[in-house]
Amino acid sequence: MKSNVLNQDVMLPLDRFPVVSSKFYLKQALEEMTRHTFGIACVTDEGGKLLGIFxxxxxxxxxxxxxxxxSALFVDDIMDHSTKNPVTVSPEMPLVEAVKLMEQKHIWDLPVVxxxxxxxxxxxxxxxxxxxLGI
Incomplete structure (x- = not known):
């Protein structure tokens, strides 16, 4: 097992998963999630700071x-329904530790901040x- 690999070595770049503005409507966030085929959208402010996930x-x-x-739900602001304190990891954290955290929290995706x-x-x-696994 490759224990010296860091999150930054494996993480997806910003253009490969849904990143939406806090000003987006729920419908827009769902469209982005569908377009990228991920079950998560990261919500950021104008400066790129992570505010939450949906x-x-x-x-x-x-x-x-x-x-x-x-139809009424679709025009709600995404922040109304987002998790505002999501579990996150740093780019420098060992990948093995992040995978252990995913297992403990029963989650498939971790924002890297x-x-x-x-x-x-x-x-x-x-x-x-x-x-x-090297595959």
């Missing part, structure tokens, strides 16, 4: 919790495992 699971819970018509909280990438479990 996942397929969040949409499922929102649908069950809200008694609004679908720098020391200032700026989003720099996304660690996706499939890419991490493939890299660790």
């Amino acid at each position: 996942t397929d699971g969040d949409m499922r819970r929102l649908t069950l919790r809200q008694q609004k018509p679908w 720098d020391a200032d909280g700026k989003l720099v990438g996304l660690l996706h479990l499939h890419q991490a495992i493939k890299h660790l």
Whole structure:
């Protein structure tokens, strides 16, 4: 197993996963998630700082919790329904540690942020495992 690999060696760059503005509507975030085929959208401010995440699971819970018509939900601000303190990792963290964290938290994706909280990438479990296994 490659224990000296860091998150920055495997993380997806910003253009390979959904990154949406905090000003986006829920519908726009869902469109980005569909376009990139990921179950997560990272929500950032104008400077790229991570403000939260929105996942397929969040949409499922929102649908069950809200008694609004679908069309009304689609015009809600994405931040109304985002997880505002998501689990994140640094680019310099060993990949093995990040995968252990994913296992503990039962999550498939981890936003990678720098020391200032700026989003720099996304660690996706499939890419991490493939890299660790050398496939």
